[in-house]
Amino acid sequence: MNIKLYNKISPKGLALFDDETYRFGEDVVNPDGILVRSAKLNDMEFNDELRAIVRAGAGVNNLPIDRCSEAGIVCFNTPGANANAVKELVFAGMLLSARPVYNAMNWVSTLAENDDVSTIVEKEKSNFVGNELRGKKLGIIGLGAIGIKVANLALHFGMEVYGYDPYISIDAAWQLSRKVHYAKTLEELYEKCDYISVHVPLSDKTKNMINSEAIAKMKDNVCILNFARGGLVDEKAVVDAIEAGKVKNYVTDFPNGDILHAKGVICIPHLGASTPESEENCAIMAVDQIQDFLENGNILHSVNLPNVHMDRSGEARITIFHRNAPNMIAQITQTISDKGINIENLINKSKNDYAYTMVDVNSKDVDDVVKELSLIDAILKVVAL
Numbered sequence: 001m002n003i004k005l006y007n008k009i010s011p012k013g014l015a016l017f018d019d020e021t022y023r024f025g026e027d028v029v030n031p032d033g034i035l036v037r038s039a040k041l042n043d044m045e046f047n048d049e050l051r052a053i054v055r056a057g058a059g060v061n062n063l064p065i066d067r068c069s070e071a072g073i074v075c076f077n078t079p080g081a082n083a084n085a086v087k088e089l090v091f092a093g094m095l096l097s098a099r100p101v102y103n104a105m106n107w108v109s110t111l112a113e114n115d116d117v118s119t120i121v122e123k124e125k126s127n128f129v130g131n132e133l134r135g136k137k138l139g140i141i142g143l144g145a146i147g148i149k150v151a152n153l154a155l156h157f158g159m160e161v162y163g164y165d166p167y168i169s170i171d172a173a174w175q176l177s178r179k180v181h182y183a184k185t186l187e188e189l190y191e192k193c194d195y196i197s198v199h200v201p202l203s204d205k206t207k208n209m210i211n212s213e214a215i216a217k218m219k220d221n222v223c224i225l226n227f228a229r230g231g232l233v234d235e236k237a238v239v240d241a242i243e244a245g246k247v248k249n250y251v252t253d254f255p256n257g258d259i260l261h262a263k264g265v266i267c268i269p270h271l272g273a274s275t276p277e278s279e280e281n282c283a284i285m286a287v288d289q290i291q292d293f294l295e296n297g298n299i300l301h302s303v304n305l306p307n308v309h310m311d312r313s314g315e316a317r318i319t320i321f322h323r324n325a326p327n328m329i330a331q332i333t334q335t336i337s338d339k340g341i342n343i344e345n346l347i348n349k350s351k352n353d354y355a356y357t358m359v360d361v362n363s364k365d366v367d368d369v370v371k372e373l374s375l376i377d378a379i380l381k382v383v384a385l
């Protein structure tokens with residue numbers, strides 16, 4: 001099978017590919033699977049053989065999910081695999097805002113070796129006084145893998161933490177410290193917090209959620225941290241609010257030409273997940289997930305289909321990506337039994353508009369069945385394994 005790589009995928013993950021079955025690289029053509037990090041695949045044409053795209057990371061706004069679903073391509077990500085790395089950098093960002101370390105270090109570097117450095121430092125250090133995080137209020141928007149870790153760590157810094165996430169998962173809620181205050185509305189979080197950190201996916205609903213209206217509700221001198229996606233923040237509104245003295249800093253992992261040299265903006269070059277540890281975690285999860293899917297049809301951590309796992313039985317497995325429409329199981333089983341093939345085992349699960357069925361059958365001779373199933377209107381892709 002052919003796996004096309006975009007971006008640098010950790011060799012620790014790639015080493016898990018079985019050499020006899022897989023060929024991988026950046027120059028692979030007609031891939032069965034794609035592994036990608038931040039490369040934008042939104043406008044890419046995909047080949048018919050392509051069955052899976054795995055985003056080795058969390059955000060999937062660089063994938064055309066709707067178009068993939070219609071083409072029967074399963075999209076995956078690796079939830080939580082880089083969350084610790086991002087959490088740590090969020091605190092670096094918070095500290096860079098609280099204490100003017102960056103400007104102070106720049107100033108120190110202007111001193112000459114033959115200066116009386118220690119005397120000058122002691123005399124001038126009062127120019128670089130900052131605040132402590134302890135006792136300050138941190139608001140976290142989005143309590144997923146990263147938001148939870150940031151919230152829990154902030155408590156150890158002595159911060160008072162407010163969290164907002166109307167869609168929080170049960171797993172996530174279990175991991176969140178009881179000491180985190182539950183903000184019922186964004187307004188509550190905005191009016192209370194000195195630091196506001198955004199950890200939600202970028203979507204049509206969340207685009208520009210931090211805009212001038214939101215900023216107007218925030219406390220004066222607030223620091224806004226964005227380690228999620230540039231598009232979540234209306235950058236012009238933030239830059240204007242910094243100029244007006246309303247916002248102290250905007251710390252972002254997503255710089256661009258418009259904000260690069262703006263006053264009060266602290267730009268980090270998308271380093272949130274750039275640690276060997278998280279690159280390895282993401283790559284290992286991505287390779288495990290794509291291999292189990294391409295070889296067995298099992299799905300774990302897809303963003304357009306639910307988790308589906310079935311132990312192998314019978315002589316062959318038929319996997320079917322279809323619309324979540326009425327009468328699909330009846331049509332599938334009828335088509336198979338019309339060919340005199342017995343079904344050993346079957347699983348069907350759906351997620352929103354799409355569904356996935358795996359059928360284990362007692363015959364290896366399934367080419368005709370696959371062809372007939374492919375002709376059914378709501379079926380988007382059929383593969384025999």
Ligand SMILES: NC(=O)c1ccc[n+]([C@@H]2O[C@H](COP(=O)([O-])OP(=O)(O)OC[C@H]3O[C@@H](n4cnc5c(N)ncnc54)[C@H](O)[C@@H]3O)[C@@H](O)[C@H]2O)c1
Nearest residue numbers: 058059142143144145146165167199200201227228272273
């Ligand atoms: N800087 C980096 O390198 C880096 C690394 C990893 C992730 N990210 C970004 O961070 C985002 C979050 O990552 P994660 O791993 O925590 O994802 P996650 O899916 O575990 O968590 C996202 C959380 O946001 C919540 N949410 C969604 N819409 C919301 C809304 N309108 N208001 C409040 N909460 C909302 C969800 O319920 C979920 O709990 C990713 O989507 C990605 O864009 C950036």
Ligand SMILES: O=C(O)CC[C@@H](O)C(=O)O
Nearest residue numbers: 037038057058059273274
């Ligand atoms: O791969 C990276 O370096 C960044 C990943 C990050 O943006 C994510 O969404 O997981």
